[in-house]
Amino acid sequence: MRADARDNRARILTAADEVFGQSPHASTDAVAKLAGVGIATVFRHFPTKTDLLEAVLTQRLERLRNQALTLAAGENAGRAFYTFFSQVVVESSAKLAIGDALTSAGIAAGEDARKAAAGLREAFGSLLSEAQRTGAVRGDAGLPEVYALLIGASRGATTRNVDPEVRNRMLGLVYAGLRPAA
Amino acid sequence: MRADARDNRARILTAADEVFGQSPHASTDAVAKLAGVGIATVFRHFPTKTDLLEAVLTQRLERLRNQALTLAAGENAGRAFYTFFSQVVVESSAKLAIGDALTSAGIAAGEDARKAAAGLREAFGSLLSEAQRTGAVRGDAGLPEVYALLIGASRGATTRNVDPEVRNRMLGLVYAGLRPAA
Known part of the structure; x- marks a missing residue:
């Protein structure tokens, strides 16, 4: 090109x-x-418009994946994990499409977006492992359930009438469950 | 009639x-x-089919509301709260429609379903208060964020590839966040 x-x-x-x-x-x-x-x-x-939509989706997923990988390799993976989690949820809140991307990428989306979604999940897994290594996230939480929680929190935050303050308090409850028991 | x-x-x-x-x-x-x-x-x-769909939705929401009210008045509101939470999420998993009902009732649905959705939220609030009174749920969690979490967990559980075991472990994380700090 x-x-x-x-x-x-x-x-x-x-x-x-x-x-x-x-x-x-x-x-x-x-x-x-x-x-x-x-x-x-x-x-x-x-x-087609579908091609364009998929390219946008793929780009978003790849951007998030790269960010997760960078954060996993960074200094404070524990804090970065929670920041990244919030960011994905907040972006979903502002732009419904990200949430739909996460949940439906494997169904309606094409090969590129599917690969990008799998890449994001894997990168999020690395960030989770690092955060667990530093003791910021409980060690017995597996990627499948934490990822389901990320998608769920994103969907919960895109519901109508969820204002930013409620969303943040909801995230506070989610994070309380992810932190190691005192 | x-x-x-x-x-x-x-x-x-x-x-x-x-x-x-x-x-x-x-x-x-x-x-x-x-x-x-x-x-x-x-x-x-x-x-019309819309009338029928709305009647089904309304009936489901009313059934859940009545159940929440009964549980709130019952003996062990703490345990009942978590059982009810799981049930709503499991039903969403089995039947996508409940989740859609919860999230979109206020948008697309008619007056009956909207009223029933508001009734369910209120009844869930009573159950939450009772569970908090017994010390089973942390006292600083408000209905808006706990309800957003319920909707989020329901949406997270309806995602493809979430098998029942993962869903239950996800709920375990959610409940760990809802329980009072030790």
Whole structure:
């Protein structure tokens, strides 16, 4: 891909993330407008709206995966684990699509998004292990149940009428259950 | 309503709960067959499929509300609280519709279902208060966040690939957070 084509692709993806984050039902036209490119350019890179939605989803999942990996290798994996957990839930709250991404990536989404979702789960597992090693998370909690809890908290936070304060108090209860018994 | 008409209505609702519990996309015809009544009888009681779905939803929410109220007035409200929490989550797992009912009742559903959802929340609040009074649930947990957690756990448990064992371990983490600090 030539440099200007790569540029356009990145701008379209950034715009699509913004536009579809507001509403997955938004038009591809709105994406083209925000990206400052013609609609034909969008369709050259992403033949269908589904292709574009999947690329946005994949990009988000990969970004979260990379972040989890960086945090797992960092200094304070214990604190980082809780920060990351909150961030995923807060992003879900602001942008329903992330939660849907997490829960449905394996069903409706294509190969790329599925791989990215599996990668995120694995990276989250590394972060969890590190946090457990430092004693910040109880050692008997397995990845499957902690991941189910992450998805559940994300879904709980996207429910209508859950204001940020309630969401944070809900997370406080979740974290109290994840910390080692005193 | 005459006794035989009431009878038919109840049978249709029971059949609809079963059929739509399997799939909300099932046909009204399948409901009539299971109920052993003609399709015309179904439409006489429920002019549209939406009416029928809402009646099923309302009935489920009311049943859960009554159960929560009974448990709140019972002997061991502490244990009952956790049993009820698990039951709602397990039912969500088996029948996606309950989870959707809880989260979307206020948006898409009509007046009846909305009232029933509000009634369930209130009854769950009574059960929570009683469980807190007995010391089984930490006293600083408010209804909004505990309810968000209930909805979240239900959604987390309906995710594909969450097997019953993982769901139970996830609930173990949730309950560890709800119990008073040692």
